Amino acid sequence: MRNGKWIAAYAAAAYLFLHVPLLVLAVFSFNASKFTVWQGFSLQWYAQIFENDQLLESTWNSLVIALASTVLATAIGTLCAYGIWKRKAPVLSGSLYLSLVTPEIVTGISLLALFQWSFRFLGLQLGMHTVILAHVAFCLAYVVITVLARLRTFDASLEEAALDLGATPWQAFRLVTLPAILPGVIAAALLAFTVSIDDYVITSLVAGVDSETLPMVVYQMARRGVSPVVNAISTLIVLGLGVLILVSERLQQR
Amino acid sequence: MAAILELRGVSRHYPGHRAVHNVSLEVESGAFYSILGPSGCGKTTTLRLIAGFDEPTSGDILLDGKPLQNVPAFERPVNTVFQRYALFPHLTVEGNVEFGLRRRGVRDCKTKVAEALEMVHLTGKEKRMPSQLSGGEQQRVALARSLVLEPRVLLLDEPLSALDPALRKSVRAELKALQRRTGITFVFITHDQEEALSLSDRIAVMNKGEVEQIGSPQDIYVRPATPFVATFLGDVNWIDDASKLGVRPEATRIGRESPGNGARIESGQVRQSVFLGHCFHVETETSRGRIVAEAAQPFAAGENVFVWWHAADEMRFHA
Amino acid sequence: MHKLRAWFLLPARLVNFVCFVVPLCIVLAYSLLSRGVYGGVEQPWTFENYRRLVDPLYLGIFLRSFWIAGLATLLCLVLGFPLAWFIARSSVRRRTLYLNLVMIPFWTSFLVRTYAWMFLLRDTGLINTVLLATGIIAEPLPLLYNNGAVLLGLVYGYLPFLVLPVYTSLEKIDLSMMEAAADLGARPITAFWQVVVPMAKPGMRAGSILVFISCIGTYLTPDLLGGSKTIMIGNVVQNQFTAARDWPFGAACSLLLMGLVMLFLRSDEL
Numbered sequence: 001m002r003n004g005k006w007i008a009a010y011a012a013a014a015y016l017f018l019h020v021p022l023l024v025l026a027v028f029s030f031n032a033s034k035f036t037v038w039q040g041f042s043l044q045w046y047a048q049i050f051e052n053d054q055l056l057e058s059t060w061n062s063l064v065i066a067l068a069s070t071v072l073a074t075a076i077g078t079l080c081a082y083g084i085w086k087r088k089a090p091v092l093s094g095s096l097y098l099s100l101v102t103p104e105i106v107t108g109i110s111l112l113a114l115f116q117w118s119f120r121f122l123g124l125q126l127g128m129h130t131v132i133l134a135h136v137a138f139c140l141a142y143v144v145i146t147v148l149a150r151l152r153t154f155d156a157s158l159e160e161a162a163l164d165l166g167a168t169p170w171q172a173f174r175l176v177t178l179p180a181i182l183p184g185v186i187a188a189a190l191l192a193f194t195v196s197i198d199d200y201v202i203t204s205l206v207a208g209v210d211s212e213t214l215p216m217v218v219y220q221m222a223r224r225g226v227s228p229v230v231n232a233i234s235t236l237i238v239l240g241l242g243v244l245i246l247v248s249e250r251l252q253q254r
Numbered sequence: 255m256a257a258i259l260e261l262r263g264v265s266r267h268y269p270g271h272r273a274v275h276n277v278s279l280e281v282e283s284g285a286f287y288s289i290l291g292p293s294g295c296g297k298t299t300t301l302r303l304i305a306g307f308d309e310p311t312s313g314d315i316l317l318d319g320k321p322l323q324n325v326p327a328f329e330r331p332v333n334t335v336f337q338r339y340a341l342f343p344h345l346t347v348e349g350n351v352e353f354g355l356r357r358r359g360v361r362d363c364k365t366k367v368a369e370a371l372e373m374v375h376l377t378g379k380e381k382r383m384p385s386q387l388s389g390g391e392q393q394r395v396a397l398a399r400s401l402v403l404e405p406r407v408l409l410l411d412e413p414l415s416a417l418d419p420a421l422r423k424s425v426r427a428e429l430k431a432l433q434r435r436t437g438i439t440f441v442f443i444t445h446d447q448e449e450a451l452s453l454s455d456r457i458a459v460m461n462k463g464e465v466e467q468i469g470s471p472q473d474i475y476v477r478p479a480t481p482f483v484a485t486f487l488g489d490v491n492w493i494d495d496a497s498k499l500g501v502r503p504e505a506t507r508i509g510r511e512s513p514g515n516g517a518r519i520e521s522g523q524v525r526q527s528v529f530l531g532h533c534f535h536v537e538t539e540t541s542r543g544r545i546v547a548e549a550a551q552p553f554a555a556g557e558n559v560f561v562w563w564h565a566a567d568e569m570r571f572h573a
Numbered sequence: 574m575h576k577l578r579a580w581f582l583l584p585a586r587l588v589n590f591v592c593f594v595v596p597l598c599i600v601l602a603y604s605l606l607s608r609g610v611y612g613g614v615e616q617p618w619t620f621e622n623y624r625r626l627v628d629p630l631y632l633g634i635f636l637r638s639f640w641i642a643g644l645a646t647l648l649c650l651v652l653g654f655p656l657a658w659f660i661a662r663s664s665v666r667r668r669t670l671y672l673n674l675v676m677i678p679f680w681t682s683f684l685v686r687t688y689a690w691m692f693l694l695r696d697t698g699l700i701n702t703v704l705l706a707t708g709i710i711a712e713p714l715p716l717l718y719n720n721g722a723v724l725l726g727l728v729y730g731y732l733p734f735l736v737l738p739v740y741t742s743l744e745k746i747d748l749s750m751m752e753a754a755a756d757l758g759a760r761p762i763t764a765f766w767q768v769v770v771p772m773a774k775p776g777m778r779a780g781s782i783l784v785f786i787s788c789i790g791t792y793l794t795p796d797l798l799g800g801s802k803t804i805m806i807g808n809v810v811q812n813q814f815t816a817a818r819d820w821p822f823g824a825a826c827s828l829l830l831m832g833l834v835m836l837f838l839r840s841d842e843l
Contacts, residue, residue, distance in 0.1 A: 037706075076584040103834065114591075160340065161336055163307070164333055167328055180343065
């Protein structure tokens, strides 16, 4: 039984619904006019991105934060997934899963509460470090789930073979298990990077004066009103993240 | 000869399940020792206990007289050939074989690797990846990888079961030759009685987590200790209802006339003759029930015949 | 072996404890304290913040949040099921492509996707511009900053959350079962209700719960598409911690949200 005409037509409409808003956004980022009337092709809004110091600086911040938190979350999450794969850790797994479904706003304000409370004793302030810590915390669950999925397809006897041949547990992990699950680890890292660089809600709550990120600037610009520059930067974001996600999906299916 | 490996009352109990129960056995140095049993009988668990992948809940495992308790797998001078070989897919043949040597800090492993590969006839395939090898070649890499470490005992977990049947017999012969040449003690796990009988110096038959009988291949085939061993190793004609007295079809003769000497004789009627290539199995219906006899020529269904055997070939069990 | 595993789990345990468990405990403590004069919290301990949750002003917002999240979930179910069915019934080679077409925009920026609807729905947005230019309307339609816009944004945002699990359960259905049902005399529509829907139920339930808990806790969508007119629980929380400077009440609202999320997650296990 194949798909009928009606269901295919419906699916086409659904895909249009999912993709047209982004496509339209992209098309109008090349519009010569500031208004939503097509007046010819122009790259001026893209040029403006590179003249806007706030955008450039926040992009730099976002990249630094995303890179740092990706490296940390991937390292911690991969080790954690391996530990859970060896033997279940129900409390930790449950807590990680809960952190994944906790509304972002709740995660954000609870981290803010933590930082405000503990910084009274530590004499620290909100900044890059708090943002990175927050990002590591919420990226962790994504990494654990992705790496765990990969480990479930890993033949445990390979690791026993390594032990059998005289490798210590650590050597068995580093020389046999890790190379085998590497595609999953990279996929997890790409996913963590995407989740981190896109986050607005949590970041805006725990960021300090020196750590304004790209989504925060985009948000402010969007609040102020629609501007073709936002269309342009949005198009770049979607394209960039789309490529990362595509690569991540490919790696996970390999 | 002294026992190189000894299990004393080894048990591995899981909640609600006794995987291995009170297993005791002694493996002599240089022996080809098989642990034979149906799937789920605990033979693989036993092997994992010896290798150190699992710990017994009670009992001792001794290697060269020294208990292996608390010695982790990677420190035991015992190596395993896994059922599906477990070759490292990201390493070449060479990388797989030198893996263990490197872990021991052996500097110049090139010669040893070359020797090991020559021993299993894989010279020239050093740079291949495991995925580029046939099943038989993969198995030989797995062997070389373990043998290069010159283990005190080599454990083999159904190494032939993943091969296609046509290959099995030749690999079997090779395995036996390899064992003779190296003089390494083999502990061989299998569910195939033919494999066990043809390869082993000694066999331990396991069932439901316990050892049913230990002996030479002839011993356990001709003088099985339990009805289970008798039926697991070959066909049996049960002469009584309680599985206390049996005789193997190849020890049972058939003829149209009674032999009239001291043999046990039953008269019966032929049900059918089944051609097996080297002989016929003739199924007869007698007053003792169904009895199968081996014959050189077929008998027609419905024919009245006599079946007989010698008392010395009877297998007696005390239930 | 066990020792290594403990070391491997340690950093994650630490991060999860410090950045998830402890913060929630602090929020719990805050929710039982009083509002400080300059923001922050003060003693005495009190249940007052929880009592205020049923104030008509907030109760109205909570009920609307429920209503919007429920309706968005229902819409996702109705719109997402046929799409999941379409993907599951496509040839194996195309399935990955069709799934990626759903998932890839989903994983790219949520903020940008919400902004895209602002761009379309504003008074000077694309839809109004086109309608005005073609003379269909004389005045721009008030498309943005209302319940409808929030609903649209939520359905658009979380539709993939439903499609994926429903697809996963539909994919497992052996089509020969439909044929067997037909063979036994069931009409297609009967076979669908008797065979497909029961089999897809776990996916539908899991997907609906995911969509619902995402919608009930949403902040960004009502903030950008609802403006000041359509606010939901998430916005109340944010407001208490920023502009209103009433941390204890914000903490109580957060815990209400957490409670709701956990309640609906539990309902999946039952």
